Amino acid sequence: MTKVLIAGFTGAMGQKAVRLVQRTAGYELVAGFAAGLTSTTPADYDLPANVQIFGALDDIQTDADIWIDFTLPSVVYPNVKFAIEHGIHPVVGTTGLTDEQVTELQALAAKQQLGGLIAPNFGMSAVLLMKFAKEAAAYFPDVEIIEMHHDNKADAPSGTALSTAKLIDEVRPKHKQGNPAETESLAGVRGGDYNGIRIHAVRLPGYVAHEQVLFGGPGEALTIRQDSFDRESFMTGVKVAMDNVLDLNELVVGLENVL
Ligand SMILES: NC(=O)C1=CN([C@@H]2O[C@H](COP(=O)(O)OP(=O)(O)OC[C@H]3O[C@@H](n4cnc5c(N)ncnc54)[C@H](OP(=O)(O)O)[C@@H]3O)[C@@H](O)[C@H]2O)C=CC1
């Protein structure tokens, strides 16, 4: 039986992950971790009595094999560091880790000879969107990204949009796009700028997670779009990660690398 701890177990994604672990043969939920808890009684979260509930990182004592993290950009780094230092394989969906933090965590995982996975998006449609966008960018170097999310989202741009921009940046011919004399009469109206790639973030009730990559060329355009209408869409990828993470011997970034 593979034992799982879920960090952020009370959140929108954490709750989906709890149900995934509970319904999947071969896995056992042994612990839940979240901040701001009013109780550490498992029954108060509809969890069996043997599930340990932790409200602070320093309190965690567990024999979990896997640490699933769906928390907040502000806490994901210490969480994953803690997991690796305690020999728990991290499966990280939380966004917001900087490139430097990922490099540090990879070095720590290598030192501990521990495998893990960080995925900016566990949804198949988003993984494919990023793959197709990278392919298209070699032929359509002029591109902008629009990501659309629910209005509870803490961070902007989305981790997926940033990853998409990084993948596009790896292949697209280096050039300046748009009008070099362009001005903004309304601050921020042209979006964020990742190496010349504009990213626009929309936050609205009713949305879950959506992304469009717009390519423009002389007389034509290509739009690639993905929609996650339900957070259940991310669970396919989380299950793939759980099934593979114990066999990894490094901290891998991107679900596509374990598919
Ligand atoms: N990779 C992917 O496929 C996906 C990634 N995400 C990412 O996952 C993350 C979580 O998203 P979502 O579930 O919507 O967010 P929620 O706000 O719904 O949940 C956040 C969770 O983290 C907990 N938390 C808050 N502060 C701390 C802390 N200091 N230590 C430990 N736990 C803490 C919250 O507990 P409490 O409620 O008690 O404050 C809650 O359980 C985000 O970064 C989001 O971008 C989301 C969807 C898919």
Ligand SMILES: O=C(O)C1=N[C@H](C(=O)O)C[C@H](O)C1
């Ligand atoms: O906060 C969310 O909801 C999501 N976060 C991830 C991101 O920032 O890319 C993945 C997905 O977009 C949903």
